[in-house]
Amino acid sequence: MTDVLRRGRASLALSFFAQGVAFALLVTRIPAIQDRYGVSDALLPAFLAAVPVLAGVGSVTTERLVKRIPPSRVLRWSQPVVLLALLGVGAGERMVELGVALAAFGLAVGALDASMNMLGVSLQRSYGRSIMLSFHAAYSLGGIVGASLAWVGAHWDLALFVSYLPVVVVLVPAALVGSRWYVDGGAGHSDAAAEGSAESGPVVFKVLLPLCLVMTFAYIGDSTVSNWSAKYLQDVLGSSEQLATVPYNVYMVTTLLGRAIGDFGVRRFGAVAVVRGGALVAAGGFAVVAGASGAWFGMLGFTLIGVGLCALVPQTFAAAGRLFPGASDMAVARLNVFNYVGFLIGSPLVGALGDAWNYRGAMLVPMVLVLVTLVYARSFAAQPDRYGDGHERPRTADVGRGSNGL
Numbered sequence: 001m002t003d004v005l006r007r008g009r010a011s012l013a014l015s016f017f018a019q020g021v022a023f024a025l026l027v028t029r030i031p032a033i034q035d036r037y038g039v040s041d042a043l044l045p046a047f048l049a050a051v052p053v054l055a056g057v058g059s060v061t062t063e064r065l066v067k068r069i070p071p072s073r074v075l076r077w078s079q080p081v082v083l084l085a086l087l088g089v090g091a092g093e094r095m096v097e098l099g100v101a102l103a104a105f106g107l108a109v110g111a112l113d114a115s116m117n118m119l120g121v122s123l124q125r126s127y128g129r130s131i132m133l134s135f136h137a138a139y140s141l142g143g144i145v146g147a148s149l150a151w152v153g154a155h156w157d158l159a160l161f162v163s164y165l166p167v168v169v170v171l172v173p174a175a176l177v178g179s180r181w182y183v184d185g186g187a188g189h190s191d192a193a194a195e196g197s198a199e200s201g202p203v204v205f206k207v208l209l210p211l212c213l214v215m216t217f218a219y220i221g222d223s224t225v226s227n228w229s230a231k232y233l234q235d236v237l238g239s240s241e242q243l244a245t246v247p248y249n250v251y252m253v254t255t256l257l258g259r260a261i262g263d264f265g266v267r268r269f270g271a272v273a274v275v276r277g278g279a280l281v282a283a284g285g286f287a288v289v290a291g292a293s294g295a296w297f298g299m300l301g302f303t304l305i306g307v308g309l310c311a312l313v314p315q316t317f318a319a320a321g322r323l324f325p326g327a328s329d330m331a332v333a334r335l336n337v338f339n340y341v342g343f344l345i346g347s348p349l350v351g352a353l354g355d356a357w358n359y360r361g362a363m364l365v366p367m368v369l370v371l372v373t374l375v376y377a378r379s380f381a382a383q384p385d386r387y388g389d390g391h392e393r394p395r396t397a398d399v400g401r402g403s404n405g406l
Helices: 003-027 030-037 044-065 071-091 095-127 132-155 160-181 189-198 202-236 246-269 271-291 295-309 312-323 328-356 364-380
Strands: none
Touching (some): 003 095, 003 160, 071 095, 095 328, 132 160, 202 328, 202 364, 246 271, 246 295, 271 312, 295 312, 312 364
16 A cells, blocks of 8 residues: 555545535525525526436536546646635625526536545445445435525524535535645546546446436435435424434435445445445434434434435446456546436335325335346455456456456
């Protein structure tokens, strides 16, 4: 293990942390943003939906950019844009200014998410063991810090600009300094891009599709907790307003803890076993939520969901790297789009079912979707026949079995 790799891992973890802080500061202050700009309840969903849609555009654009420039350069410049766009959200006064700031935020977030995970996959390959969950643990920690800072801002009734400015002043220079130590893939970038170009036909998407579905289902589950846990506890299970804020915080903490130790589980039991176990635990959590007789049982269910879902997204990115070792940047960028697909589908789906049927029944839908992950669990192992011609190709060793390869 070289100092270059260690510094690269630390600097990338800082990038994940900063992204977690920025995203949490945006989504947890949506009511304050709505009040500042006078956005109506009818118009608010359009603004919120624009961010993941533009993030998908940013991710697709990054797929093209990394054919010419390394992912580290995309990440180096997209992260400051995200942070400055966040500051722009807090600084504007007119609705058009909010639209411009959110558009910049969305496009840059797509590039940032894609390039961060590209570097994470390539670093894991260089390490020869599972480290992907540790990066997403840093993101979860950033989310907790960002949500806590947002609470402070709301508690003291600070203006958005005042609340965001110290964070941006600290994180922009830190991200730029840390970017000096980013580590791109060990293989020649042009070679990887050339191989990715040659493999970009329908067969590649067919092989990648199971992972795309798992990513979508995981984010449907995540957005269900993010958007509906408080309402569910208060309106369905009869909790107090104060207690209704607890499940999401517990969910974030359990996600952090699960990701912090998850790499050890992958090394010991393999990625397939971890994904299967996580899907079963998450589905069990949704079942507990749907059948809960009171608020504390509901919180137990949301806690189990955090434990179960925490490993799915990092392992999905890692699996894409194993499937396409010569074109992992392309695979990660395409897979990352389904992050936003799940985010867009999840909250409206549960809300529509809850209004048309009931919210207990609505919680069974993400449960079933998470269980479908079991069907695709083998996609998280190395695939000997990804070309579909019946001939076994040299395979990358399963990182979960202690090999030196990814």
